[in-house]
Amino acid sequence: MKCRVCGKEANIRLSAYNTALCADDFLTFFERRVTRAVQKYHLIDQTDSTLVAVSGGKDSLSLWYILNRAGYLSDGIYIDLGIDEYSRVSFEKARLMADRLGRRIYRFSLPALFQKGIGDLSKVMRRAPCSLCGVLKRYLMNKACIDAGYTVLATGHNLDDEASALFGNLLYWKEAYLYKKSISLEGRGDYLAKKIKPFFLCSEREAAAYAILSRIDYVYEECPYSVGAKTLLYKELLNKIEVTSPATKIRFVKGYLERVKEQEARPDPERCARCGYPSYTETCNVCRLVERFGTGEAIRIECFEPAQATATPDISAKADAVV
Amino acid sequence: MCSTQRAAASGAYFLRSTARAFFDIGWPLCYLIAMKVAWEGKVYEMEKPLTVGQLLERFSLNPEAHIVVANEKLVTEDCKLSHEDNIRIIRVISGG
Incomplete structure (x- = not known):
């Protein structure tokens, strides 16, 4: 298979675009897709300061790397869920990237606040770990953004994440959630940061290929609590369809984006009476959780400076690490 | 003579x-000529050289959800692998 751009031996076949590319041209293609999405959907303005939600996985680390290469200088936030070795290794990878980019990384530690990891906390709460993790991450990342003065929170959600969530919501007709997903969710005043998903139209396979070709050291292991998650089943089913009918996932998600435009503007969310952050009830879930299981300490987000400030790599230059 | x-x-x-x-x-001779493939923390031996597509089929893996790296290079499904290659299969789908 030959690269469609230069004719050299191809390194990746992109069946959704009916093409194959070599390492150099794939890196350029992927970075251009992300930066075009940022510009087309007005994800980041020149006045914005961006914080990237970093898990140590391929998507978030690649996103952080690309945004900085593209000149959208951004810092990272990592949530330590207290999953023993998995959390330790994940944070190590996130810090390596922070050092590579010369950017700051923030960390919130769940065991520091509750003296429990996500597993034990979900047991005492009788709630699924993934559901609790979602609640905590949404709250803490927004809080970190607002408290540290960032205007935009970027997450590494990719095409497969969005397609599988959409598939699940349609399958069970969860209309309350159906039209809530978007490539960008506007912020509200001083209590809700704008959320963006620059990888919305990039597949998980493309993000992994980008990470490997850019020599990004990410966590290959899966979160131990995601075993048997329905999302994985939906992704598997969608990928089976994708193999026989290429570009199905991107058409599915793009079709959704066209339809979601027609929906009404979202009303302002209510605010928690205690912390002031968004909440559907008088007191938000996290405030109640801290009250019941907290050690009495306030929520503390640590800040780590990079080991040594390095010049931000430029996206216009050739990728420095090419296989 | x-x-x-x-x-x-x-x-x-x-x-x-x-x-x-x-x-x-x-x-043993068969060990030396077998093609070794690293997948999910284990090393598997293939009796004869295969293409990347055939390798994924052999493991019943979806090419949309996996990437094959041979000698630290990404390779496409038509690429022929040999027993000298250092081969890794990487799963790209995560819980999300």
Whole structure:
């Protein structure tokens, strides 16, 4: 298979675009897709300061790397869920990237606040770990953004994440959630940061290929609590369809984006009476959780400076690490 | 000794010495020529060289959810792998 751009031996076949590319041209293609999405959907303005939600996985680390290469200088936030070795290794990878980019990384530690990891906390709460993790991450990342003065929170959600969530919501007709997903969710005043998903139209396979070709050291292991998650089943089913009918996932998600435009503007969310952050009830879930299981300490987000400030790599230059 | 006999003798000598070299160091011949593939923390041996597409089929893996790296390079499904290659299969789908 030959690269469609230069004719050299191809390194990746992109069946959704009916093409194959070599390492150099794939890196350029992927970075251009992300930066075009940022510009087309007005994800980041020149006045914005961006914080990237970093898990140590391929998507978030690649996103952080690309945004900085593209000149959208951004810092990272990592949530330590207290999953023993998995959390330790994940944070190590996130810090390596922070050092590579010369950017700051923030960390919130769940065991520091509750003296429990996500597993034990979900047991005492009788709630699924993934559901609790979602609640905590949404709250803490927004809080970190607002408290540290960032205007935009970027997450590494990719095409497969969005397609599988959409598939699940349609399958069970969860209309309350159906039209809530978007490539960008506007912020509200001083209590809700704008959320963006620059990888919305990039597949998980493309993000992994980008990470490997850019020599990004990410966590290959899966979160131990995601075993048997329905999302994985939906992704598997969608990928089976994708193999026989290429570009199905991107058409599915793009079709959704066209339809979601027609929906009404979202009303302002209510605010928690205690912390002031968004909440559907008088007191938000996290405030109640801290009250019941907290050690009495306030929520503390640590800040780590990079080991040594390095010049931000430029996206216009050739990728420095090419296989 | 005629030239045919000499050739046969040297051939037999070559086979004997090669076999001795393998067996003296305790490596079975099949291990040396097998194609080794790293997947999910284990190393698997393939009896004969395959293409990347055939390799994924052999493991019943979806090419949309997996990437194959040979000698630290990404390779497409039509790429022919050999026993000398350092091959890894990487799963790209995560819980999300």
